[in-house]
Amino acid sequence: MEEIYLDNAATTKPYPEVITKMNHTLTKAYGNPSSLHGKGLEAEKLIKTARKEIANKLKIKTDEIYFTSGGTEANNLAIKGTVNALHRYGNRIITSSIEHPSVLNVFKRLEEQGYDVKYLDVDQNGVVDLEQLEEYLTAETILVSIMGVNNELGSIQPLAKIGKLVASFDNLYFHVDGVQAFTKLDLFPAKLGVDLYSISAHKVHGPKGVGALYIKDGTRVDNLISGSKQESGVRPGTENVPGIVGFGEAVKEIEQEDFTTKMYRLKKLLVTRILNEIEDSFLNGPTIEQGVPHIANISFAGIKGEILVHSLERDNIYLSTGAACSSRLDTPSYVLEGIGVEGDLIEGAIRFSLSSQTTKQEINHTVNKLKKHVTVLKQIIQR
CATH class of the missing domain: 3.90.1150.10 (Aspartate Aminotransferase, domain 1)
Known part of the structure; x- marks a missing residue:
């Protein structure tokens, strides 16, 4: 073989259709989506189409998707953005002991900065201890971040049960690293009580260097980058149009299978x-x-x-x-x-x-x- x-x-490996669509964007629809002329409007329309494809796959509203440079940035934006926005309400944040480094290392850095970090144990299957989570949840807790699927083991976390526990507290957000779950399982963040959900294109036959973060309407997240008003100011900077287009096309192709x-x-x-x-x-x-x-x-x-x-x-x-x-x-x-x-x-x-x-x-x-x-x-x- x-x-x-x-x-x-x-x-x-990117789908052939993804490569074709990205090549068209690079050579024909290369305008800046913030420009007012036809080339800019064409690029802006392509981004809207991709955003709609991804939002439909997650069963959420299109304006709840914010494009990033990948899953790592999406996780950082969700965690740091939440902590910055909610720190006045409490000091406790919770994650598991087997998270991806783009989550775990952020929590370790926040712990060094004085946050009260709790790491949930997992059983022999890699599933978090819900009783321990319930014990750790207090009025001072502002964030729970648990991956949907572990990237080394394939463990599936009980997100719906976690969402119910989190929902009983005020000023507490639930973030899910959904990079390994997206398109593999029917996990819909709005139905699971999830406030923030990270995804990545190159895990679903799209290009590297692009991801997205679902932010539920009304969820307060401070931006990590200062700049213009792209992505509603949550993630400023000229959009990676070819990457976003490739992401949308990959999700479209997967939906057909x-x-x-x-x-x-x-x-x-x-x-x-x-x-x-x-x-x-x-x-x-x-x-x-x-x-x-x-x-x-x-x-x-x-x-x-x-x-x-x-x-x-x-x-x-x-x-x-x-x-x-x-x-x-x-x-x-x-x-x-x-x-x-x-x-x-x-x-x-x-x-x-x-x-x-x-x-x-x-x-x-x-x-x-x-x-x-x-x-x-x-x-x-x-x-």
Whole structure:
């Protein structure tokens, strides 16, 4: 096979339609959307169309979507913007111990600045402790930030239950990092009691460098960047028109597909074959059905995941040892540590992440190659 790409939780390959639409925008509709002439109006219209596509997918109003440079900026805007806007009402903010670094590191910085930060524990499936959350919620709490789907494990958080707990407090916002959940699950922020919801284009077959933040009407968020009135002043700066257009086109194409069932079927094939055919392999986190359809984290005892990743790369099979943002760091996965995985099972963990473009043939070919590499590596280790 020419290439098998199973690192879609890190980034996805843009749809051909996305590339075509972006090329048109770059070469034909290149005006500044703030300009009053025809070229500017054309660009502005394209942004409105993309905003509508994304808003429809989330079942929210178009003016509740604010474009950013990606999921990281959307998370930072949601968290810092909320804290800046609500700090007079309280000092407590809550998140989980297994959040993405673009959330976790912001909370750590705020903790250094004197905020009362509470980190929720998770169970062996990577799901937050709701009783602990209820215990931590007080009148002084101004923000709860919990990811919809964990990027390493595929754990799905009980957002509706969290939303109900948060709703009983005044001056308290609920933010969700929805980057790994968007288009994979039917999670609609307005129905879940979510005030802020972050998404990213390059996780859904769109371009890198563009994301968005849902901000529920009436939610107070201080802008982090000062400038003009783009994005209603919440995120000033000339819009990334080609990126936004590509984002909208990607969501439009995804809406034409029903791939959740397909991904669950392929994930089941992948996990079942590995666990049945490769000795000392273990699924980390939720079961196949409990987790999101496109992510599976599996450990191979006695083998370093990094070596296994590079071995598979020689066969043009691409996957990762964990989150791309931290996979180059020589430190154990805090996510796997958080769910109780120990020792060489952390070092031997591999993340498989599928997409709508993944095929059954690719899954079977990957497992066959994986079996061979694991066998060879074990023989080398035993010498």
